[in-house]
Amino acid sequence: xVFKRRNKLTPLTxxxxxLWPKGGWHRAALYLQHRLHRLPDTPQTISRGVFAGxxxxxxxxxxxxxxxxxxxxxxxxxxxxxALLATFIGNPLTYVPIGVVSLKMGHFILGTEFNHMHxxxxxxxxxxxxDDLLRNFLAIFSDADANWNAxxxxxxxxxxxxxxxxxxxxxxxxxxxxxxxLPMIVAYQARRRKxxxxxxxxxxxxxxxxxxxx
Numbered sequence: 340x341v342f343k344r345r346n347k348l349t350p351l352t353x354x355x356x357x358l359w360p361k362g363g364w365h366r367a368a369l370y371l372q373h374r375l376h377r378l379p380d381t382p383q384t385i386s387r388g389v390f391a392g393x394x395x396x397x398x399x400x401x402x403x404x405x406x407x408x409x410x411x412x413x414x415x416x417x418x419x420x421x422a423l424l425a426t427f428i429g430n431p432l433t434y435v436p437i438g439v440v441s442l443k444m445g446h447f448i449l450g451t452e453f454n455h456m457h458x459x460x461x462x463x464x465x466x467x468x469x470d471d472l473l474r475n476f477l478a479i480f481s482d483a484d485a486n487w488n489a490x491x492x493x494x495x496x497x498x499x500x501x502x503x504x505x506x507x508x509x510x511x512x513x514x515x516x517x518x519x520x521l522p523m524i525v526a527y528q529a530r531r532r533k534x535x536x537x538x539x540x541x542x543x544x545x546x547x548x549x550x551x552x553x
Contacts, residue, residue, distance in 0.1 A: 380418045382524040387417030389520045390513040392425025396433075397441055397509030399501035404429055425516065437508075438501065445504025 378385050391414075395407035404426045412422035429437070446452060 378418055378421055380421075382521055382528060384416065385418045385421045385524050386517045386521040387415045388412050388419060388421025389417075389425045390517040391415055391417045392422035393428050393516040394509040394513040395422070396426055396429030397437055397505035397512065399441075399498050399505065428512075428516075437505075440508050441501045441505035442497070443504065444507055445500030445502070448503050448507075449500060451500065 391412040392408045395404050395411055398404065398407050400407055405423055408422040408426050409419055411417075412419045
C-alpha cells in the first residue's frame with residue numbers, strides 16, 4: 340500500500356509523535372504549508388478548504404474531525420484535501436486552549452455558569468461519559484440497571500456548551516486561516532506558472548535551435 344508504514348509504530352511511539360512530531364512542530368508546519376501550496380486547485384478553493392478544516396477542529400466531535408472537515412468543505416465548496424490537512428491545527432498542544440475558550444464562550448451564550456473545575460476535569464468528564472456508554476451497553480446482557488447520569492452531566496456541562504461555543508472562535512480562526520493562506524497560495528502559484536513558462540520557453544528555443552542545424 341502507498342501510505343502503509345514500513346515500520347509499524349508502537350502505541351508509545353504513536354503517542355510521542357502525537358505530542359511532538361518527528362522533526363518538531365516547525366517542520367510539520369512547513370510540510371503542511373508545502374502540501375497546501377502544491378494542491379492542484381484555485382487559491383480560493385484551497386483557502387476555503389483551510390477555513391473548513393480549522394473550523395472543524397473547534398467541534399467537540401473528537402475522532403470525527405476529518406468527517407466534519409470533509410462535510411463542511413463540501414458545504415463551502417472548498418478543497419477537501421486542504422480541509423483534511425488543516426485539521427493539523429488541532430493537536431495535543433492546542434486542544435486544551437481550544438476547549439477552554441469554546442466552553443467559556445458556550446456557557447456565556449447559553450447563559451449558564453462556567454465552573455473553573457471543568458478545566459481541570461475536562462478529560463475526566465469524557466472518561467465518565469465513555470464509562471457510562473460501556474456500562475449501559477453491558478447492562479443489556481446482564482441484570483444491571485442502566486445509569487445515564489454521567490452522560491447527561493457531560494452533555495449539559497461539556498458537550499452542548501462546547502458545540503455552541505466553538506462556533507464563534509471556530510469561524511474567527513477559520514477566517515484568519517483563509518485570509519492568511521489565500522495570498523500565499525496566489526503568490527506561490529504565480530511563481531510556479533512563471534517558472535513553468537520560462538522552462539517551456541527554454542525548451543522551445545532549444546527545439547528551434549536543433550531544427551535550424553543542418
